[in-house]
Amino acid sequence: MGGNSIIKAEHIFKTFHKPVETQVLNDINFNINEGEFVSIMGKSGCGKSTLLYILSTMDTDYEGKLYLKGKLITGNSPNELAHVRNEHIGFVFQFHYLLPEFTVMENITLPAKKLAKKSDEEIYSDAKNILQLLDIANIAESKSYRISGGEKQRVAIARALINQPSIIMGDEPTGNLDSGNSENVLGIFKALAKEKGLTLLIVTHDQEFADQTDRIITMGDGKILT
Amino acid sequence: MNKKVLLNIAYKHITTRIKQSSIAALGVTFGIATFIILVSFMTGLNGLLDGLILDRTPHIHLYNEIIPSENQPISLSTRFKDDWFMVRSVKPKQNQSRIHNARPIINILKQNPDVLGVSAQVASQAFFTAGNIELNGIINGVNILEESRLFNIDNYIINGSIYDLHNNDNAIIIGIGIAKKMSTKVGDRIQIVNAKGNRLTLKIVALYQSGLAEIDNIQSFANIGTVQRFMGEKENYISDINLKLYDINKALPMSKELSKMYQITAVDIGTANAQFETGTAIRNIITYAVSITLLIVAGFGIYNILNMFIYEKMNDIAILKATGFSGNDVLFIFISEALLIGLMGGLLGLILGYFFSSVIDQLPFETDALPTIKTYPVNFNPIYYVIGIVFAMISTFFAGYLPARKAKRIDPVTILRGQ
Numbered sequence: 001m002g003g004n005s006i007i008k009a010e011h012i013f014k015t016f017h018k019p020v021e022t023q024v025l026n027d028i029n030f031n032i033n034e035g036e037f038v039s040i041m042g043k044s045g046c047g048k049s050t051l052l053y054i055l056s057t058m059d060t061d062y063e064g065k066l067y068l069k070g071k072l073i074t075g076n077s078p079n080e081l082a083h084v085r086n087e088h089i090g091f092v093f094q095f096h097y098l099l100p101e102f103t104v105m106e107n108i109t110l111p112a113k114k115l116a117k118k119s120d121e122e123i124y125s126d127a128k129n130i131l132q133l134l135d136i137a138n139i140a141e142s143k144s145y146r147i148s149g150g151e152k153q154r155v156a157i158a159r160a161l162i163n164q165p166s167i168i169m170g171d172e173p174t175g176n177l178d179s180g181n182s183e184n185v186l187g188i189f190k191a192l193a194k195e196k197g198l199t200l201l202i203v204t205h206d207q208e209f210a211d212q213t214d215r216i217i218t219m220g221d222g223k224i225l226t
Numbered sequence: 227m228n229k230k231v232l233l234n235i236a237y238k239h240i241t242t243r244i245k246q247s248s249i250a251a252l253g254v255t256f257g258i259a260t261f262i263i264l265v266s267f268m269t270g271l272n273g274l275l276d277g278l279i280l281d282r283t284p285h286i287h288l289y290n291e292i293i294p295s296e297n298q299p300i301s302l303s304t305r306f307k308d309d310w311f312m313v314r315s316v317k318p319k320q321n322q323s324r325i326h327n328a329r330p331i332i333n334i335l336k337q338n339p340d341v342l343g344v345s346a347q348v349a350s351q352a353f354f355t356a357g358n359i360e361l362n363g364i365i366n367g368v369n370i371l372e373e374s375r376l377f378n379i380d381n382y383i384i385n386g387s388i389y390d391l392h393n394n395d396n397a398i399i400i401g402i403g404i405a406k407k408m409s410t411k412v413g414d415r416i417q418i419v420n421a422k423g424n425r426l427t428l429k430i431v432a433l434y435q436s437g438l439a440e441i442d443n444i445q446s447f448a449n450i451g452t453v454q455r456f457m458g459e460k461e462n463y464i465s466d467i468n469l470k471l472y473d474i475n476k477a478l479p480m481s482k483e484l485s486k487m488y489q490i491t492a493v494d495i496g497t498a499n500a501q502f503e504t505g506t507a508i509r510n511i512i513t514y515a516v517s518i519t520l521l522i523v524a525g526f527g528i529y530n531i532l533n534m535f536i537y538e539k540m541n542d543i544a545i546l547k548a549t550g551f552s553g554n555d556v557l558f559i560f561i562s563e564a565l566l567i568g569l570m571g572g573l574l575g576l577i578l579g580y581f582f583s584s585v586i587d588q589l590p591f592e593t594d595a596l597p598t599i600k601t602y603p604v605n606f607n608p609i610y611y612v613i614g615i616v617f618a619m620i621s622t623f624f625a626g627y628l629p630a631r632k633a634k635r636i637d638p639v640t641i642l643r644g645q
Contacts, residue, residue: 053639058548079552086550093642097545099235101242111549113231159549171642 004034005070006167006199007055012064014050014222024050025062026222032167032201037193039210040203042219048203049171051219055201056089056169057081069166086115090160092170097156100145104136104155107144112162123162130158134188150181157188168192170202174209186212232555235546236562239535247567250531253524254571254622255578258614261517262579265610267586268513270603272506282377282436283495284345284468285477288484290325291491294318328464331488340471340480343376345369347466348453352418354400354446356408363404363444365418367453370399376470379434379447385412386432395452398428402435403443418446418456426456437593521617524571525625528564532629536560536636543633544641557634564626565619572618576611 014025024047032038042048053059055066057073060081066074073084085091098107105127112123131137134154139147144155153173160168170189174182186209192198193214202213210216218225240247294316300306325331328346335344348367353360370388374380380388383399391397398416410416410430417427428448436442448456454463471477474495481494496503536543543556587604 049643053643056548058642059639079554082547082550082552082555084550085548089550091548093548097541097548097642099542099545101238110231110235110546114228114550114555116228116231163550 005031005067006034006036007032007201008067008070009051009055010065010067012051012054012062012066014047014054014059014062024222025054028064028222028224030217030224032199034166034199035193035197037189037200037214038202038217039213039215040201040217040219041205041207041210042225046219047222048219052169052171052201052203056091057085086111087163088166090163090165090168092153092156092160092168092173094172094175098144098152098159100143102144103141104131104144104147105140107155108159108162111159115163127158127162130161134158150177150184153177153181153185154188157185161192167199167201170200170204172204173202174204174206182206182209228555229558232551232559233562236559236566239539239559239563240566243535246531246534250524250528251567251571251574253527254521254568254618255575257517257520257524257621258572258575258618259578259582260520261513261614261617262576262610263582263586264513264516265613266579266583266604266606267602268509269607269610270605272509273605274599274603276506277378277381280495280499282379282382283499284377285471285474285495286469286481286484287493288325288331288467288469288488288490289465290323292318292323323465324459324463325465325467325488325490327488328467329462332464332467335467335469340473340476342470342472343372345372345376345468345470346450346464347468348450348457348459348463349465350420350453350457352420352446352456354404354408355417355419356410356414359408360419361404361407363401363446365398365446365448365453365456367450368447369450370447373447377468382434382436383432384435388432390431391447391449394429394431395449396426396428397431398446398448398452399432399434400430400446401442401444402433403439404446405430405433407443420456422458424456424458426452428452517617521621525621528567528622528625529629531567532560532564532626533632535563536629536633539633540636540641543636544638547636547638548642553634556636557630560630560633561623561626564622564630568618568622568626569615571622572615575618576614579614580606580611 008031009028012025012028013023016022016024028051040048040051050059054062057066060078064074065072068084068088073081076084099110102110105124108127108130109123112118112126113120118126128137128140131140134157136151136154136158139151144152147155157173174185177185189200189202190212193200200213202209204210216226295318298313298316300311300313332344332346335341345368350365350367352363352365354363355361370379370391374388384402386399391399398418400410400416405411408416412430412432414430415427416430417425419425434442434445434447436445451461454461457463471480477494478496481492484490485492546556547553583604583606586602589602591599591602593599
């Protein structure tokens, strides 16, 4: 499916300076094409989360070059990077991270309102479609601190989808869920990849989860092993 | 559009923590209300006290002062030019107390664009007699309507009206002290005698109460023609010219100029009443110092609460940043929270301040000094309400800026990884 590069990393190095000099990432090179469902695996501390935060543009303290859709984004200003995240990258974290005092609907629509490319009506109808797709339309108006953990993670996925991003990144999105919800979320990701042709990059510990993805990148000691 | 989203987030943060937000806002309310009450009352009082003297004092007073001449004949002589000389027992020359060429001077002054009004006066020593009592005093011949327009004399007239004087050439307004001593009242007749023995019987149409007993015991007013007749002088006899200017600050240079031009004594209001400006300035300084202190305390309250918000909201800030809100957006959110708290508290403070000022305005305040004042003076000038709300916004902005900047700098990666 497709052959367009969505995200490409060239010679990424990263060193932690505190508390001691530690080389976390050592010459990382890879490319993810449009429509790929990729997982990153590796032991704790091998740098996979660090890599994800660099790819997500939130961490700018690294050496090397990062391209999004063929455009160099290394060295962009923080405001430009915020805009890139808003428009092109959807996030799902291990700990749901919703804004607790907002309703589910508000949580989902916030990034779209920030992007402000569509009218409020369009945003709400998009959000409803996504909620239906994820089978959580019934909780749209609930406050997000009142819903269950599995629901929260699905809301977070819905929020990641709202701006039709180029890529969805997940940092152990199933790490904090029981097996039932885990499978549910995995099912959603697979469906999104297959049916919608979305590009996904998921960091995980879970071998079962990784096995169901198109490609597994295994990391060890700051390097890509396979 | 974008800002609306951010304001919506700020609004949500405040409304879900309504208790803490209200307490922070109440700090501002307290500060602003106190400022309004203090400043309204203080400036009201200032106005009253200034009015007591400054309002009825001419900006420039022109008259002929009897003083010995600076230049004695010997100093004009070229023969003794380089010598020291000593003249003993110098006495002033017998001189008229009238202003020479008064009418033309008045006409020229009236044309001057800086001059609000000119009032001519004829002052004369007089004895007031009723029965066998004789009291020493001063009778001032004035154009009473001009005096009222320029120097608010009508504020100090009781038991009668200035128009009764204006319409009657045989009328007089006497100081309340004189009236008491002679046990006369409005409607009675009083005889005045001057040093030359001229007599005049005048009808008392009103009483004058300045609040300064030494003035009330000697001062009286009549029409200018009445006093000229009493003195046996012609219509061009004018002893004092009082000026009121549009800009009080021009009084000093103008008085110097007039003094030189007309060879006359000219006293400006600043020289005559220097202590009043000092008093006003000090009262203003106290008012602003107290208010600013209160607002700084309120600012610390806001600073504290926003700091707490930000610690509580670390996760939210991280998630906002991860989903594409920039650092400036976050800064905007928290500053608008501070300003919203400041605006709410400030507006409430204005209302509260207005309420208490109105209460003070109703409290009885009877004083001999100002017969027309019955309650405490309060100044409801809207400018102080504008200053109050601007104060509130500025202090909350600074109180909000420091925590908001901290929020702006939060690195989402450390927060997201931390869990």
